[in-house]
Amino acid sequence: MTPAGLAARDTVKVVGDIGRLTELLGHLGDPDPDFAIVTP
Numbered sequence: 001m002t003p004a005g006l007a008a009r010d011t012v013k014v015v016g017d018i019g020r021l022t023e024l025l026g027h028l029g030d031p032d033p034d035f036a037i038v039t040p
Contacts, residue, residue, distance in 0.1 A: 006021065014021060
């Protein structure tokens with residue numbers, strides 16, 4: 001979902017910089033397939 005799509009919903013109110021919302025949604029997207037966490 002895009003920030004504009006979220007803002008268009010009746011249940012979401014965006015106050016302030018919508019760019020911050022864009023940044024947050026970027027972190028919530030599909031994970032990078034090349035990313036791995038390796039623990040000993």
